[in-house]
Amino acid sequence: MAESCPLDNDSYNRESDISKQDCTSPSPTETICLESLCSDNIPGTSQLLIKEDVADREEKATFLNELGLGECDENSNDNVDCWEDCLDADYMEEHPFESELADEDDPVNREDTFEAFSITHNNIRVDSLKTYSNKSWKKRKLDVHNGFPCKKILPENQTSSSLFYNRKAHTSNSSSDDSTNFCIDKLKTRALIPTKDNPPPEMADWLTQFQRWSNAERILAIDGLILRCDPSQVRHMMQVIEPQFQRDFISLFPRELALSVLRLLEPCDLLRAAQTCRSWRFLADDNLLWKEKCKQVGIEEIPKRKGSPRSPSNSSSPWKAAFMLHHAIEMNWRSKPIRPPKMLKGHDDHVITCLQFCGNRIVSGSDDNTLKVWSATTGKCLRTLVGHTGGVWSSQMAGTVIISGSTDRTLKVWDSETGVCIHTLYGHTSTVRCMHLHKNKVVSGSRDATLRVWDIETGEFLHVLVGHLAAVRCVQYDGKLVVSGAYDYMVKVWNPEREECLHTLQGHTNRVYSLQFDGVHVVSGSLDTSIRVWEVETGACRHTLMGHQSLTSGMELRNNILVSGNADSTVKVWDIISGQCLQTLSGTYKHQSAVTCLQFNKRFVITSSDDGTVKLWDVRTGEFIRNLVALDSGGSGGVVWRIRASDTKLVCAVGSRNGTEETKLLVLDFDVDAR
Numbered sequence: 001m002a003e004s005c006p007l008d009n010d011s012y013n014r015e016s017d018i019s020k021q022d023c024t025s026p027s028p029t030e031t032i033c034l035e036s037l038c039s040d041n042i043p044g045t046s047q048l049l050i051k052e053d054v055a056d057r058e059e060k061a062t063f064l065n066e067l068g069l070g071e072c073d074e075n076s077n078d079n080v081d082c083w084e085d086c087l088d089a090d091y092m093e094e095h096p097f098e099s100e101l102a103d104e105d106d107p108v109n110r111e112d113t114f115e116a117f118s119i120t121h122n123n124i125r126v127d128s129l130k131t132y133s134n135k136s137w138k139k140r141k142l143d144v145h146n147g148f149p150c151k152k153i154l155p156e157n158q159t160s161s162s163l164f165y166n167r168k169a170h171t172s173n174s175s176s177d178d179s180t181n182f183c184i185d186k187l188k189t190r191a192l193i194p195t196k197d198n199p200p201p202e203m204a205d206w207l208t209q210f211q212r213w214s215n216a217e218r219i220l221a222i223d224g225l226i227l228r229c230d231p232s233q234v235r236h237m238m239q240v241i242e243p244q245f246q247r248d249f250i251s252l253f254p255r256e257l258a259l260s261v262l263r264l265l266e267p268c269d270l271l272r273a274a275q276t277c278r279s280w281r282f283l284a285d286d287n288l289l290w291k292e293k294c295k296q297v298g299i300e301e302i303p304k305r306k307g308s309p310r311s312p313s314n315s316s317s318p319w320k321a322a323f324m325l326h327h328a329i330e331m332n333w334r335s336k337p338i339r340p341p342k343m344l345k346g347h348d349d350h351v352i353t354c355l356q357f358c359g360n361r362i363v364s365g366s367d368d369n370t371l372k373v374w375s376a377t378t379g380k381c382l383r384t385l386v387g388h389t390g391g392v393w394s395s396q397m398a399g400t401v402i403i404s405g406s407t408d409r410t411l412k413v414w415d416s417e418t419g420v421c422i423h424t425l426y427g428h429t430s431t432v433r434c435m436h437l438h439k440n441k442v443v444s445g446s447r448d449a450t451l452r453v454w455d456i457e458t459g460e461f462l463h464v465l466v467g468h469l470a471a472v473r474c475v476q477y478d479g480k481l482v483v484s485g486a487y488d489y490m491v492k493v494w495n496p497e498r499e500e501c502l503h504t505l506q507g508h509t510n511r512v513y514s515l516q517f518d519g520v521h522v523v524s525g526s527l528d529t530s531i532r533v534w535e536v537e538t539g540a541c542r543h544t545l546m547g548h549q550s551l552t553s554g555m556e557l558r559n560n561i562l563v564s565g566n567a568d569s570t571v572k573v574w575d576i577i578s579g580q581c582l583q584t585l586s587g588t589y590k591h592q593s594a595v596t597c598l599q600f601n602k603r604f605v606i607t608s609s610d611d612g613t614v615k616l617w618d619v620r621t622g623e624f625i626r627n628l629v630a631l632d633s634g635g636s637g638g639v640v641w642r643i644r645a646s647d648t649k650l651v652c653a654v655g656s657r658n659g660t661e662e663t664k665l666l667v668l669d670f671d672v673d674a675r
Helices: 056-069 087-092 201-212 213-228 231-245 255-262 267-274 280-284 289-295 319-335
Strands: 029-035 113-122 124-128 142-143 146-150 161-168 342-344 351-359 362-364 370-375 379-386 392-398 401-406 411-415 420-425 432-438 439-447 450-455 460-466 470-476 480-488 491-495 499-504 511-517 519-526 529-535 542-545 552-558 561-566 571-575 579-586 595-600 605-608 611-617 626-628 637-647 649-658 664-667
Touching: 029 420, 087 231, 124 267, 146 370, 255 280, 267 280, 267 289, 289 319, 342 470, 342 605, 351 637, 351 649, 362 392, 362 664, 379 561, 392 432, 401 432, 439 470, 450 470, 450 480, 470 511, 511 552, 519 552, 552 595, 561 595, 571 605, 595 637, 605 626, 605 637, 611 637, 626 649, 626 664
Parallel strands: 351 392
Antiparallel strands: 029 161, 113 124, 113 161, 142 146, 342 664, 351 362, 362 370, 370 379, 392 401, 401 411, 411 420, 432 439, 439 450, 450 460, 470 480, 480 491, 491 499, 511 519, 519 529, 529 542, 552 561, 561 571, 571 579, 595 605, 605 611, 611 626, 637 649, 649 664
16 A cells, blocks of 8 residues: 655645555556645646656656666556655755646647546645646656655655546556556646735635724734744744834935924933934934924023033034033033032121122122122122112112112112112102012012002103002012002002002901012912912902911912922922912921022922022922032021022022121032033
């Protein structure tokens, strides 16, 4: 009995039955079993081209000798036994047969043909009838099994698609041996393997159904498919999928679309992207892209830095250079070593009552009746403004113009460049305790319970606002409306042009000490420990912010964020729209005494205290960053009365109430050029 020859056709592992025939006793009809051959690079249906020759033994022997197979046993019926094995696919790839169909005019008209052969693949059966001439076959040397050329390539326990065909036994006047004599002109097999061009029919239906599914259904199907795949198939998936994630999609996009994607990145990620390749760097250095990043951190214009090698104007992307400069300065504030501060001395042992800082000029007012103008760069005193006959308790500065209010009941307008008093404004009958400047107009509040509006260019008195019952402690002016807070527990909203009180905001139960106004909301802080948020249009109290335990001595408002400092040594960050407390700046590193002054921006909160320290906090998280100033006399009398800060500098007015700390100004520089 001849054994079947299984062959693993492809990764689909298809199987078909292998027939066995008795090859020792030829019958009128013999079944010869051949295995289909795997050929990965030849799509389509496998074809088996076999020609049966009925030539005599001499012709057969001659042909087999040419193939190098030697002489065959002429009397052996084994020459017609079924083949046990078939040709190796790799060997067939290296030594292909060159076949052609027999010429239709071939004079050799052979009746001995295969009646039929069939291939079983995915339950599809193909039947065909072929007649070929032995003239067209190219001969090659093959192994011999039972007298026939073959090559065994797989173990017997494997299965594959089988191909069956029947051969008519020849009947003639010659002996039975003559009926078994035939020669093989050519053998070529091709495996029926699915490809993109020739997929299994069921696959098209499945893919069509897959496209109709929802995203969730597709994911579920993919999960199920992966679970049913063997490792080799999963590796194939990875080989197909991974390149999709490794494509440089940014460079393939139009410039506008690529920039839209990069705008979503954080600045640090944008800088990393610029290091990827030239095309990404070209996109990541786009000037308008960095302009947007600058606006997000509050940079509205490119800083002018004369003579600086780091000047943004020297960069191919000025806005990127501006952002990098901004970031470097932020790092100086946060973590770099603090340079020794400049010390500005000039008010002897008197208290510095008011402090202004603009550009490169610092203006300090004191109860010694004078104001001093300082250079923030050199620390030198440029001018001493002398003229008041009482202590200076309030001041404002705009450009080269300085306005001061004193216990001598007057306001004075000064030229900071020359030190000359331009105007003296008379009208109040008590100490000028507060003022607010807007363009060429200043509004002053006095202990005489009135407010007055002045033109600083002409020195002309314009309006008087009467209505408070006690000293006016704080005032805000936006050019249209005046808002004032007083010791009579009330906040008033005024139309200065008509000298009319529009709203009286009642609700506090003690003196009002601090005030903020943004044109829409009024925020007032009182000795009653509460902070109230009012609507300026209606005068209604929108929120009462509770949480402090004492006097709210200072506040600052930016958009909807309010930061308040209190005598209870804490600082709070509020959202005035929701009325929620976002952060409380306290904990282990909190101030140990009353908060005297504060200032904040989008990144930091800077606070000063009676404990002699200036602290830096993260406004978003409320975390303590570090101490910027810590007086040696802190806790024993040293006080930081006032602070003013710019992007690169911090000015602190320090002193003491008991003589333990000398009165002076400290100027800390965090600019990159100073490093």
